[in-house]
Amino acid sequence: MKADTLLCLSDNYLTVYRYASSLIALVDVYDLNEPESMGRFDLWLKTDQPRTTAVLLDVSCEDYYEEPLPHVRGRDRSLLVSRKITNFFSSQGYAYAELSTRLRTGRRDDIYYISGVADTGTIDPLIDRLADNNTVVRGVYTVPQLAAELIQPVEHGAKLLLVTCEQDNSSSNRYSFRQSFIVNEKLYFSRKTTVTSSPGSDMAEVVRKEIERTWQYLNNRRVLDKDSRMQVLMLLPAPVSKCLSEEPDASHCDYLYVDATQLTECHGYSSNTVEPNSSVLAAFILAKTGARKSHYKPQRLGVIQKHQQIKQLLSLASVLVLTLAVVFSVINIMAGLDIKDANERSAQHVHLINSELKVEHDNFKYNGPAPQKMQDMVVLSERIAGQSALPEPIFSLISGSFSGFNDLSLAGIEWRSIVVNENKNSGAGRAEVNQLASQGADTMLVVSLFGELPGFTGDFRHAIERIELLVTRLRSAENVIKVEATRLPLDIDPSLNISRVLSDQSTPGFSIDVTLMQAIM
Amino acid sequence: MGYIQFSLIKKPVLVFSALLLLSVSLFSGSFYYKQVQLDKERAIKSQVRSARANIANIAEDKELINTYQSMYSGLIDRGFLSEESRLSWVEQLELTAARLELPDLHYQIDSQSELNQELYSTPGGVTLFKSQLTFQTSLLHEGDLLELIADLQALPSGLLVVEHCELSRRNKTVNNSEKGNKLNFKFHTLCDVSWYTTGESAAPDLPSRSKA
Numbered sequence: 244m245k246a247d248t249l250l251c252l253s254d255n256y257l258t259v260y261r262y263a264s265s266l267i268a269l270v271d272v273y274d275l276n277e278p279e280s281m282g283r284f285d286l287w288l289k290t291d292q293p294r295t296t297a298v299l300l301d302v303s304c305e306d307y308y309e310e311p312l313p314h315v316r317g318r319d320r321s322l323l324v325s326r327k328i329t330n331f332f333s334s335q336g337y338a339y340a341e342l343s344t345r346l347r348t349g350r351r352d353d354i355y356y357i358s359g360v361a362d363t364g365t366i367d368p369l370i371d372r373l374a375d376n377n378t379v380v381r382g383v384y385t386v387p388q389l390a391a392e393l394i395q396p397v398e399h400g401a402k403l404l405l406v407t408c409e410q411d412n413s414s415s416n417r418y419s420f421r422q423s424f425i426v427n428e429k430l431y432f433s434r435k436t437t438v439t440s441s442p443g444s445d446m447a448e449v450v451r452k453e454i455e456r457t458w459q460y461l462n463n464r465r466v467l468d469k470d471s472r473m474q475v476l477m478l479l480p481a482p483v484s485k486c487l488s489e490e491p492d493a494s495h496c497d498y499l500y501v502d503a504t505q506l507t508e509c510h511g512y513s514s515n516t517v518e519p520n521s522s523v524l525a526a527f528i529l530a531k532t533g534a535r536k537s538h539y540k541p542q543r544l545g546v547i548q549k550h551q552q553i554k555q556l557l558s559l560a561s562v563l564v565l566t567l568a569v570v571f572s573v574i575n576i577m578a579g580l581d582i583k584d585a586n587e588r589s590a591q592h593v594h595l596i597n598s599e600l601k602v603e604h605d606n607f608k609y610n611g612p613a614p615q616k617m618q619d620m621v622v623l624s625e626r627i628a629g630q631s632a633l634p635e636p637i638f639s640l641i642s643g644s645f646s647g648f649n650d651l652s653l654a655g656i657e658w659r660s661i662v663v664n665e666n667k668n669s670g671a672g673r674a675e676v677n678q679l680a681s682q683g684a685d686t687m688l689v690v691s692l693f694g695e696l697p698g699f700t701g702d703f704r705h706a707i708e709r710i711e712l713l714v715t716r717l718r719s720a721e722n723v724i725k726v727e728a729t730r731l732p733l734d735i736d737p738s739l740n741i742s743r744v745l746s747d748q749s750t751p752g753f754s755i756d757v758t759l760m761q762a763i764m
Numbered sequence: 765m766g767y768i769q770f771s772l773i774k775k776p777v778l779v780f781s782a783l784l785l786l787s788v789s790l791f792s793g794s795f796y797y798k799q800v801q802l803d804k805e806r807a808i809k810s811q812v813r814s815a816r817a818n819i820a821n822i823a824e825d826k827e828l829i830n831t832y833q834s835m836y837s838g839l840i841d842r843g844f845l846s847e848e849s850r851l852s853w854v855e856q857l858e859l860t861a862a863r864l865e866l867p868d869l870h871y872q873i874d875s876q877s878e879l880n881q882e883l884y885s886t887p888g889g890v891t892l893f894k895s896q897l898t899f900q901t902s903l904l905h906e907g908d909l910l911e912l913i914a915d916l917q918a919l920p921s922g923l924l925v926v927e928h929c930e931l932s933r934r935n936k937t938v939n940n941s942e943k944g945n946k947l948n949f950k951f952h953t954l955c956d957v958s959w960y961t962t963g964e965s966a967a968p969d970l971p972s973r974s975k976a
Contacts, residue, residue, distance in 0.1 A: 377772065546767075546769075547772075549768070550768065550769065550772040550773055553768065553773050553776075554772075554773055554776045557773065557776040557777060557779070557780045558776060558780075560780060561776075561779060561780045561783045561784075564780075564783055564784055564787045565783050565786070565787050567787070568786070568787030568788070568790045568791045569787075569790070571791055571794070572790045572791050572793070572794035573794075574794075575791070575794035575795050575797065575798045576794045576797060576798070578798050578801075579794070579797045579798040579800075579801045582798070582801035582802060582804075582805050583801050583804075585805065586801060586804050586805050586808055589805070589808045589809070589812065590808060592812065593808055593811050593812055593815065596812060596815040596816065596819070597811075597815055599815075599819060600815050600818050600819050600822075603818075603819055603822045603823075604822070607822050607825070607826065609825070609829060611829070611833065612836065614824075614825040614828035614829050614832065615828065616887070617828065617829070617832040617833060617835075617836040618828050618831070618832050619887035619890075620836060620839060620844075620845070620887070620890070620962070621832045621835045621836055621839065623884060623885075623886060623887065623890070623892070623962075624835075624839050624844055624923055624960075626884050626885070627884060627892075627923055627925060627960050628923055628925065630925055630927070631924070631925040631926045631927075632926045632927065632928065632929065633913065633926050634906075634909055634910055634913065634926070634929060634931075635910060638906065638910075653933075654932060654933050655930065655931065655932035655933065656929075656930070656931045656932075657928075657929070657930040657931075658928070658929055659927060659928040659929075660926075660927060660928075693932075
């Protein structure tokens, strides 16, 4: 179970509380002036080894200042505040500054409330003991700085004086009165006074005068509003409260007695052993609210705290590293095991495939030329033979086409094969090339037919019609790409000159070029 | 405030170091184990690929043999893979001319030339040769041309390719001195044919997948 240890240091005594499960308990009280008592504390410190420890100061040697500082931000602000603190307090680590408000007029400076311990003679021995024991202290706090939180459940004004009282441990007649002036929930000023209650002295009178002194001080500093009365909250033990309530209030002040029992109930205070007073309640609030910014930061405790942070960092890093290593190792091992299983299955598969390969090898008895070589040579031979312009299919085409054209006589045939590439170079039509390519052939056959009209009677129109009919028939033949009449009995091309002697009796001729796909071969 | 006393953090530092070492060892070991298994997996996959490729190659070789062996044998029979035989050509021309009674057959065979590999995409290690034969003769009938070319094609001395032919009507009478009669030739032809043969070149042999 998590437990907080609270070390409450007053001017003469060190009180140790333990807080756990919303319950605060008194461990022991040590007299700072008795070596034997402090020896007991040292022993307790070594044997108990408190884990989470906080120091709560309730000393009389704290000083308070109100300082206007230029309104700056960031690093400049911290440097400015730190320089101002150094002017007031020589002891490093025992000063606390809090921004109160910002002036609305003039330079619009920031107003800081600065508190600090000018004389650390009471505190240093305790801090040294804690540091020597390597006790980690999460913070050093002061009771006055917790005053605003203490009276939070009580309805109060923006400016008020809180008067608290505790009975001294050494004498039942001595009381410590602390007056804390709070402005807008921030501590402006605090003062601790010891008052002895004896038959010869009137405690109420003394307390009233102390309050009036405080009013005078605050009035001189123009903290209080003009013509207003100061609200005074009295958080006192029942006997003292009874004693004071019988006396008139201090001048310019309005007393408000706070019921300590109700206030502790509002804070949820719970303890079986400790009677509630202001410092115990402050310790309870401190423990209950948990981690908060430390008011003071003694150097020696800072070193311990830094080492503690390093330890925590190392512990965290250790856990993190180990966790990551375990997670990734498990992932790797699981993946490795999966792959191993798959490999075992694959190995069996390899064995089967190798057996199949061996069977194929054994069955494949072949001693001839390499199959690829055979394929290449056959393809080569087909490529070469595909260009051969054999006469049979040409004769077949001509005899079929000329059937019925007895008036046309064939005088000669010439044919040659043309490779498509050559054809391109030779300027053949793109249409023929595309048709050839679309049918997978790469060679064309160009057949030139030379003919005559032996029975020509001078009717050129009829002769030309017959030749055009022959051309049409040739075009309809299979595998014919192109048919073109290159010469007619009478050349009727408008771009040419025509001349003829009517007495000329020579037989007119014609010629036709037929382009075929080599596929017909 | 700034200094660090090692004695205060000795224990957690040692614990952290030990755990770090343990973690690194654990992770390294598991990573190594996984890598070993991955290497084995790669090796097995490589074996499977190799075996499958071999099986596929055998199947492909079988297919190639089934498809091309008979055609390849035909090419051997036609002398495509042998040296050319000009003597056979000459003898065949004379025999055919005598049979078809072509007394004015005139022929010319050019010197053999080696063709550029790119012309027919000739496979590596193979050299393609070409010899051109040009003949012209009078013909009694156009069918004689078919028979003449058929006789030349039948010769086992390479691939015969007819590249160009002309056939024209031309009346010509020739005395047949052997038979003592007159022949009336109605056609004349001029043809360019080529004989293609191959030879093994000095280049490395064609790639062969099959080790069988």
